[in-house]
Amino acid sequence: MLIFAPMPTISNRGGHMPPSPIRKLVPFAEAAKQRGTKVYHLNIGQPDIETPKAIMDAVRHVDMKVLEYSHSAGFESYRKKLVEYYARNGVNINHNQVIVTTGGSEAILFAIMSCMDPGDEIIIPEPFYANYNGFATSAGVTVVPIPSGIEDGFALPSIDAFEKAVTPRTKAIMICNPNNPTGYLYSRQELEVLKEICLKHDLFLFSDEAYREFCYDGKEHISALSLEGLEQHAILMDTISKRYSACGGRIGAFVTHNQQVLDTAMKFAQARLSPPSFAQILGEAAVDLPADYFDGIHAEYDLRRNTLVNRLNAMDGVLCPMPGGAFYAIARLPVDDSEKFCQWLLESFSHNGATVMMAPAAGFYATRGQGKNEVRLAYVLNKEDINHAMDCLEAALKEYNK
Amino acid sequence: MLIFAPMPTISNRGGHMPPSPIRKLVPFAEAAKQRGTKVYHLNIGQPDIETPKAIMDAVRHVDMKVLEYSHSAGFESYRKKLVEYYARNGVNINHNQVIVTTGGSEAILFAIMSCMDPGDEIIIPEPFYANYNGFATSAGVTVVPIPSGIEDGFALPSIDAFEKAVTPRTKAIMICNPNNPTGYLYSRQELEVLKEICLKHDLFLFSDEAYREFCYDGKEHISALSLEGLEQHAILMDTISKRYSACGGRIGAFVTHNQQVLDTAMKFAQARLSPPSFAQILGEAAVDLPADYFDGIHAEYDLRRNTLVNRLNAMDGVLCPMPGGAFYAIARLPVDDSEKFCQWLLESFSHNGATVMMAPAAGFYATRGQGKNEVRLAYVLNKEDINHAMDCLEAALKEYNK
Numbered sequence: 001m002l003i004f005a006p007m008p009t010i011s012n013r014g015g016h017m018p019p020s021p022i023r024k025l026v027p028f029a030e031a032a033k034q035r036g037t038k039v040y041h042l043n044i045g046q047p048d049i050e051t052p053k054a055i056m057d058a059v060r061h062v063d064m065k066v067l068e069y070s071h072s073a074g075f076e077s078y079r080k081k082l083v084e085y086y087a088r089n090g091v092n093i094n095h096n097q098v099i100v101t102t103g104g105s106e107a108i109l110f111a112i113m114s115c116m117d118p119g120d121e122i123i124i125p126e127p128f129y130a131n132y133n134g135f136a137t138s139a140g141v142t143v144v145p146i147p148s149g150i151e152d153g154f155a156l157p158s159i160d161a162f163e164k165a166v167t168p169r170t171k172a173i174m175i176c177n178p179n180n181p182t183g184y185l186y187s188r189q190e191l192e193v194l195k196e197i198c199l200k201h202d203l204f205l206f207s208d209e210a211y212r213e214f215c216y217d218g219k220e221h222i223s224a225l226s227l228e229g230l231e232q233h234a235i236l237m238d239t240i241s242k243r244y245s246a247c248g249g250r251i252g253a254f255v256t257h258n259q260q261v262l263d264t265a266m267k268f269a270q271a272r273l274s275p276p277s278f279a280q281i282l283g284e285a286a287v288d289l290p291a292d293y294f295d296g297i298h299a300e301y302d303l304r305r306n307t308l309v310n311r312l313n314a315m316d317g318v319l320c321p322m323p324g325g326a327f328y329a330i331a332r333l334p335v336d337d338s339e340k341f342c343q344w345l346l347e348s349f350s351h352n353g354a355t356v357m358m359a360p361a362a363g364f365y366a367t368r369g370q371g372k373n374e375v376r377l378a379y380v381l382n383k384e385d386i387n388h389a390m391d392c393l394e395a396a397l398k399e400y401n402k
Numbered sequence: 403m404l405i406f407a408p409m410p411t412i413s414n415r416g417g418h419m420p421p422s423p424i425r426k427l428v429p430f431a432e433a434a435k436q437r438g439t440k441v442y443h444l445n446i447g448q449p450d451i452e453t454p455k456a457i458m459d460a461v462r463h464v465d466m467k468v469l470e471y472s473h474s475a476g477f478e479s480y481r482k483k484l485v486e487y488y489a490r491n492g493v494n495i496n497h498n499q500v501i502v503t504t505g506g507s508e509a510i511l512f513a514i515m516s517c518m519d520p521g522d523e524i525i526i527p528e529p530f531y532a533n534y535n536g537f538a539t540s541a542g543v544t545v546v547p548i549p550s551g552i553e554d555g556f557a558l559p560s561i562d563a564f565e566k567a568v569t570p571r572t573k574a575i576m577i578c579n580p581n582n583p584t585g586y587l588y589s590r591q592e593l594e595v596l597k598e599i600c601l602k603h604d605l606f607l608f609s610d611e612a613y614r615e616f617c618y619d620g621k622e623h624i625s626a627l628s629l630e631g632l633e634q635h636a637i638l639m640d641t642i643s644k645r646y647s648a649c650g651g652r653i654g655a656f657v658t659h660n661q662q663v664l665d666t667a668m669k670f671a672q673a674r675l676s677p678p679s680f681a682q683i684l685g686e687a688a689v690d691l692p693a694d695y696f697d698g699i700h701a702e703y704d705l706r707r708n709t710l711v712n713r714l715n716a717m718d719g720v721l722c723p724m725p726g727g728a729f730y731a732i733a734r735l736p737v738d739d740s741e742k743f744c745q746w747l748l749e750s751f752s753h754n755g756a757t758v759m760m761a762p763a764a765g766f767y768a769t770r771g772q773g774k775n776e777v778r779l780a781y782v783l784n785k786e787d788i789n790h791a792m793d794c795l796e797a798a799l800k801e802y803n804k
Contacts, residue, residue: 007634007660008573008604014516014666023474023672051469059680060462067453067650067684072425102504102652105674113540114416118520134673138515140542171410202410232409248469248679250504250652258409264416270425271536272507277650278461278680282469 017137021130021363028346029357038354039346040389042377045180045327049245049297058285059278070277072269074100074253078280081287082253089212091225091236093255099265100275100283104210104239104252105131111172111206111235111254112139114264120171122206125157127330127364127371129180129208144170145366150332150374153321154182156190162197172204173197178211178221181364181376182330183305183323185215188222198233204261205230208237211326213294216302219324231257240279242327244286249279301327304379304386311390312377315397327379330361330371334401338362338375341400351395354388419539423532423765430748431759440756441748442791444779447582447729451647451699460687461680472679474671476502476655480682483689484655491614493627493638495657501667502677502685506612506641506654507533513574513608513637513656514541516666522573524608527559529732529766529773531582531610546572547768552734552776555723556584558592564599574606575599580613580623583766583778584732585707585725587617590624600635606663607632610639613728615696618704621726633659642681644729646688651681703729706781706788713792714779717799729781732763732773736803740764740777743802753797756790 029039073079079095086093101107108131116122118140124132126145136143146161148154162173173194178185186194198205207224215221224234239252254265305322309329312320317334335341339360349355361374379386424446431441475481481497488495503509510533518524520542526534528547538545548563550556564575575596580587588596600607609626617623626636641654656667707724711731714722719736737743741762751757763776781788 007662008517008606010662010666011515011517011519011522011573013519014669017666017669017673019669020474020672046468046470048468050467056464056466056469060464062458062462064458065452066450067458067648068448069649072422102678103675109674113413115410115413117413117415118542120413131673131675134669138670138673140520171413204410246469247471248676250676250678260409260412264412264419267416267419267421267536268540270422271419271533271540272511273505273533274650274652276504276652276678276681279678 013137013140018130018133018363021359025342025346025357028343032346032355036353037350040354040356040381040385040392042379042381042389043357043359045242045378045380046247047242047245047327047380048382049300051245052286052289052293054289055244055246055282055285059282062278062281067277070274070280072274073098073266074275075280075284078284081284085287086255089223091223091255093225093257097255097257097262099254099262099269100280101252101254102275103250104208104237104241105135107237107239107252107254108132108135108206108208109139110265110268111237112136112141113268114261115204116141116171119169121167121169122172122174123162123165123170124174124366126366127181127361128174129176130363132174133366142169143366147367147370148182148184150319150321150330154179154184154330156186156193159193159197166201170201170203172206174206174208176208176210177224178214178323178325180211180326181328181361183326183328185219185221185324191222191224191227195227195230198230203233205234206237207234210239210242213243213298214301214327215325216305217324221325225255225257235261240283240286246279246282246286249282250276251279251283301379303383304381305329307383307386308377308379308390311387315394318397329377329379330374331377332374334397335373337372342375344400345396349396349399351392354392356389356392356396415539415542420532420535420765424761427744427748427759430745434748434757438755439752442756442758442783442787442794444781444783444791445759445761447644447780447782448649449644449647449729449782450784451702453647454688454691454695456691457646457648457684457687461684464680464683469679471676472682474676475500475668476677477682477686480686483686487689488657491625493625493657495627495659499657499659499664501656501664501671502682503654503656504677505652506610506639506643509639509641509654509656510534510537510608510610511541512667512670513639514538514543515670516663517606518543518573521571523569523571524574524576525564525567525572526576526768528768529583529763530576531578532765534576535768544571545768549769549772550584550586552721552723552732556581556586556732558588558595561595561599568603572603572605574608576608576610578610578612579626580616580725580727582613582728583730583763585728585730587621587623587726593624593626593629597629597632600632605635607636608639609636612641612644615645615700616703616729617727618707619726623727627657627659637663642685642688648681648684648688651684652678653681653685703781705785706783707731709785709788710779710781710792713789717796720799731779731781732776733779734776736799737775739774744777746802747798751798751801753794756794757798758791758794
C-alpha cells in the first residue's frame with residue numbers, strides 16, 4: 001500500500017476547463033427518475049425527431065470490405081455532394097474548400113487553432129454556446145464577451161459595443177446564427193455590421209450555422225460565407241447533427257474561401273487522420289433527401305416554439321423573447337438563482353408525478369453573475385409534452401416563490 | 403475585384419504545425435498512377451485485412467430510430483465490454499476508468515491537454531509516430547526527443563539518456579509499444595526502467611498501445627497500465643483501428659486509474675459532446691469476436707514481416723532490424739536523402755511497370771538531420787506484393803546509385 005505515493009498533477013489548462021453547464025444537473029435528474037418521477041428534458045439540444053430512414057439505410061447497406069481511413073478532408077464524393085447542398089443555400093464553394101470534420105465541435109477547434117494563438121482574443125456576443133468556452137480554454141484563447149440583452153430579444157450588440165471590445169490582440173468574432181442558446185436569427189443588416197467591423201479591423205468571422213434550416217416566420221437565413229467582400233475573413237463551422245437528427249454521427253464541416261486557412265486547417269486534419277467513415281456515408285445520403293424533407297420538421301418545430309414561448313410568457317414574472325430560429329429559447333424567471341431552482345425542480349419538486357429539466361443560463365455567459373435568473377429551454381419534445389412540462393414549471397414557480 | 407483586400411493571418415501555431423510526412427508524397431503517387439504505373443503502398447499503416455464481417459454486420463443491423471449523442475465517455479455498454487477486453491490483456495480497470503475517444507488521436511490529445519501546459523516538456527524516444535509532433539504543437543508543448551538507434555534495433559534508450567533529458571518542465575514520457583515506426587516491442591525490463599524514472603521524477607507515462615496484438619516470436623506485450631505502483635502515472639491511449647482493421651471507424655480509448663486525470667479528460671470529452679456512435683457499435687461487437695480471431699492475422703503479418711525484412715537485409719548497403727511487433731520496420735538505405743529517393747521512385751522510376759511508395763523517416767524524428775537515409779515501411783500488403791515491392795526497391799537502389 002503506497003499511501004504516500006507521488007502523484008503527478010493535471011495541467012492548469014485542464015483545471016480551467018469549464019464543466020458542461022448542460023450536463024452537470026444530470027445526477028439530480030437520474031435520482032429523480034429513480035424515485036419514479038417523470039423528467040421532461042428541455043435541457044439539451046437532442047432532437048426527438050427520427051433520423052430519416054433513408055440515410056440510416058445508407059449506412060445499413062454499406063458495402064465495404066475494409067473500413068479504411070478516408071481522406072483527411074473527408075470522402076471526395078461527400079465533399080462534392082456538400083457543394084450541391086451549399087449551392088442550394090446560397091453558398092458557392094468548390095469541394096476543395098470543404099474539410100469534413102468530426103462534428104461541428106472539431107470545425108470550431110480547427111478555426112480557433114488555425115487562426116488564433118494563445119493570448120489572442122475572440123469577441124463573442126453573450127450568452128453563447130457554452131462549449132465555445134471549452135474550446136477557447138483548450139487553445140489558450142481569451143473570450144471577450146459583449147452583452148446581447150433579453151429586452152432586445154438578444155439582437156446583435158451595437159457596432160459601438162464591438163468597437164469598444166476590439167484590442168490589438170483581437171483576431172476574430174464568433175457568432176452562432178441562428179443562435180444557440182437564444183434562438184436569435186441575425187438579419188442581413190446585422191451581418192453587414194459584422195462584415196464592416198471585420199473588414200475594418202481585419203478580423204476573422206467564425207460563423208456557426210448548425211441550425212441554418214431552423215428559421216421561422218418566413219425569415220431567411222443568410223450565411224456568413226455569402227457576404228460579398230468577406231471571402232478571406234469568413235469561416236463557416238457546420239454540422240449535420242441537428243439538421244438530420246444525427247447528433248451521434250459526429251460529422252460536421254469547416255468551409256472557407258481562404259486558401260491559407262484551409263491549408264493550415266488541413267494540417268490539423270491530417271494529424272487526426274480522418275473523420276468517421278460511417279457517418280460520412282449518412283451525410284452524403286442526406287443531401288439527396290427529398291426537397292420537402294424539412295417542411296414537416298419545420299412545421300413541427302414552429303408549433304413547439306409557439307407553444308413553449310406563449311406558455312412561458314403567460315406565467316407571472318416570466319419573460320421569453322420569441323426566437324426567430326434554432327430550437328432554443330432563453331427565459332427570465334422570477335427566481336434569484338436559476339441553477340438552484342433547476343436543481344430544486346429535480347430534487348424536491350414534482351407535479352402529477354413529473355418535473356422539468358432546464359439548463360441554467362449562467363453557463364452560457366462568460367461574464368460572471370450574468371444570466372443568473374435565466375434558463376435555456378430546448379423545444380425538442382412534442383407539443384403535448386411541452387404543455388406538460390410547462391404545467392410543471394408553472395406550478396413549480398408558484399410553489400418556489402411562496 | 404478587391405486586389406488590395408485585407409486578409410487576416412493564420413496563427414503561429416498553425417504555421418508551426420508539421421505537415422504529415424506520410425501524406426506529402428501523395429501527389430507524386432497520384433501522378434505515377436495516372437501514368438499507368440502500379441504503386442505498392444508501403445507508406446501508410448492502412449491494413450489490407452478485411453474488417454471482420456461480424457462487426458460490420460453489427461453496424462448494418464443497427465436498430466436505432468434516432469442517432470443520438472452517446473454519453474461523452476461513450477456508451478456504457480461498450481465501456482463495460484472494454485473492461486472484459488482489457489482484463490483478457492492483463493489490465494484491470496472498471497468502466498468508469500475508460501473514456502471512449504474519437505480514434506487513438508483524440509486519446510493522445512486528451513492526455514496532453516489534461517496533463518500538460520504550454521511550455522511543458524514531454525520526452526519521447528525517437529523516431530516516433532509523426533503525429534505526436536502535431537498534437538504537441540497544437541497544445542504548445544515541447545517535445546524533447548532522445549535517440550534510439552538502428553544499430554540497437556531501436557531499443558529503449560538508457561536510463562542515463564532519460565535522466566539527462568529531465569528538466570523542471572518535464573511532465574511526461576510518451577512511448578508507443580509495440581512501436582510505430584520502428585516495430586520495437588518493449589520488454590518488461592525496459593518498462594521497469596520507465597517506471598523507475600517516472601516515479602523518481604513524478605512524470606506521467608503516456609502509453610500508446612495501438613498495436614498490442616501484433617507481437618511476434620512468442621514475445622508477450624506488457625501494458626503500462628499493468629505496472630504495479632505506476633497506477634497514478636500511467637495513461638493508456640488506445641484505438642481499434644489496427645486491431646480490427648477499422649481505421650475509418652475513429653474509435654479509441656483513454657484509460658487510467660488516476661481519478662483526477664479522468665475527471666479532467668472528461669471536461670475535454672464533454673466539450674466535444676460524444677464519440678461517433680456507429681463505430682462504437684462496431685467496437686462493442688469486436689470484443690465478442692472468437693478467441694482465435696487474431697491467430698490467422700498474426701500468422702499472416704509474421705510471414706509478411708519475415709519476407710520484408712529478409713529481402714531488405716539481402717540488399718547491398720541496406721540495414722533493417724527485425725521488429726518484434728506492430729507492422730512497421732525502419733530501414734537504412736544506401737542513399738543520401740530518403741525523401742528525394744522516395745520522390746524519385748514515384749516520379750522517375752518503374753520496374754516492370756511498378757514502383758514502391760515508402761515514408762521518408764526524417765518526419766519521424768524531432769532532431770533535424772536525423773533519419774535522412776532511413777525509410778519507414780508498413781507491411782500491410784500480402785507476401786506476393788511485398789516481394790514485388792522489394793523487387794522494385796532492389797532494382798531502384800541499383801539504378802539510383804549508378
